[in-house]
Amino acid sequence: MREFASERRQAGLQYGRETLAVGQRILIELIRRQRSLIAWAIFPISILLLNGFIMAQAPSQTLGQAFQQVAPSTLVGVALFFSCMGGPIATVIAEREHQTFRRLFMSPLSGLAYFSGIFVAYGAIGIGQGLLVYLVATCFGAALPTALGLGIAILLLSIAAYVGVGFTVAAHLGRSTDDVGALVSAFGVPLLMLGGAFFPTKLLPDQLLQLAKFNPIYHMTKAMVAVAANGQSFEQVKNHVLFLSGFALLALSVGWWSYCHMLRAERSLWR
């Protein structure tokens, strides 16, 4: 019994090390290449500045209030979308193109640890983007969110949802690195517009607003703005958080299934 517990502990430890190794490897590659990291910093900051200054034009709105309103939607809508969805797509496609998948699966690496490692890497990028967005927003007078725990929970759920969708898209549609930009733009930009990432959803006509309620990005931005900008409690954003949790779970499940399906397809090529 004790031996069994010890084996379980060893397996858990090894799983953790593999997860961290995959995450660390992806982060080192991103730091070496620099371009993606720079783009993932510039894009949300430029959207934050544009939206912040536009929102500040509204009557009875200070610059600080404007930045406080746009920072949450910029973070979960704009920043995480491109890094946490586009990033896993690029990672999976690159592994496929360079055949490093083959090398990985010659090793004892567990598929779950690989999946988790990607989540860890892009989770770290997402948290970094959160710090950057709020650093800039506070420079223009925005106040930091008070309900930090709930805000971080929404942030992590959003990252999980994006990573899951990223895996699904990469597994089924991604064939070469040229596909990354096209896939992210084709799926992303309409969803971002409809989700309130670029402008408040109150500007949407009724029919589009009804449609937006099926869009997970809508629930991410609604929940995050309510918690981080307006200081609302969990009870007040419960529906959005529940929708988002359900979607994140679904996205991760479908992502995992797609990943396993892709591996079977890849193996058939290893002749």
Next chain:
Amino acid sequence: MLNLRHISKSYDRTPVIQDLTLEIAKGEIYGLLGPNGAGKTTAINIICHLLNPDSGYVLVDGQLSTKAIKPLIGIVPQENLLYKSLTCVENLQFFATLYGLWGSQREQRIDHCLQAVGLSDRAKSPAETLSGGMLRRLNMAIALVHHPKLLILDEPTTGLDIEARYDLWDLIRQLQQQGMTILLTTHLLEEADRLCDRIGILKQGCLLAEGTVAQLRQLIPAQEVVLIQTSESERAIARGQAHGLINRRYGSDIGFWLTETRSLADLLTLFEGIPLDSISRRAIGLEDIYLEITHGQTSPPTQPQRSPVALSLSALERANHSLS
């Protein structure tokens, strides 16, 4: 150390491996030769548990091939499957962690492997800045980092210059001296001849013959082969046949097998009256054996035997049948 028992594998009903059975002893270097598409890489993928066979099984160090045997095996694939923006050390750290190495043990293994492949001075260099030969050596270091019992080298020296090739051969010999079992696939017959204790020849997924080079040489009933170039090849062949010599084509050359060593004067007399552009002779080598077996011209022995040299009559027939 490695046992393959009656392995068969098909893709879309096309057989790629047919009833493959082979055994490699601990500390042995076994060379698997065969033309492109013979099933060498598929066999490796089955051994590494990347593919499942349709029938048969694999034993590595007495254990059935499952995920659990992966730490026992180190693989050097044909391509340099590396993370190009990572340094040599970072690549090794990553793969060592996947194999369960950690802390000072991991760092010691990395230092040892870098030293073994001669990359210690490039430890901090990103892989993308290394030459082709260095990338190949890093590929080798990754396969060795967890100190496997069985090392599989899939065409390890393809594309390397002669010096890098000699260095890699030295390393392979050192690994054998350390007790490592090595399975090597190659197109370079010289490589197989120099390195391998035993050789298996695979064609159309069938193991046609296996044994030491000396044992395989017994498949050809000749001591030497005389090669001639002539504009009157039909006459030369007829002359050879009249003297009981078996002839073979070697590109534009015609080869005649000699059952015993003859002097050059004798040979010139033999072909007297036929205009010869060149004539040379050499001992029967692995090239002759390989060509003979893969082109299916050898008459199988009346009683196929597995030892000392195994020539599978049914395998030969199957391979020739699938070619026709």
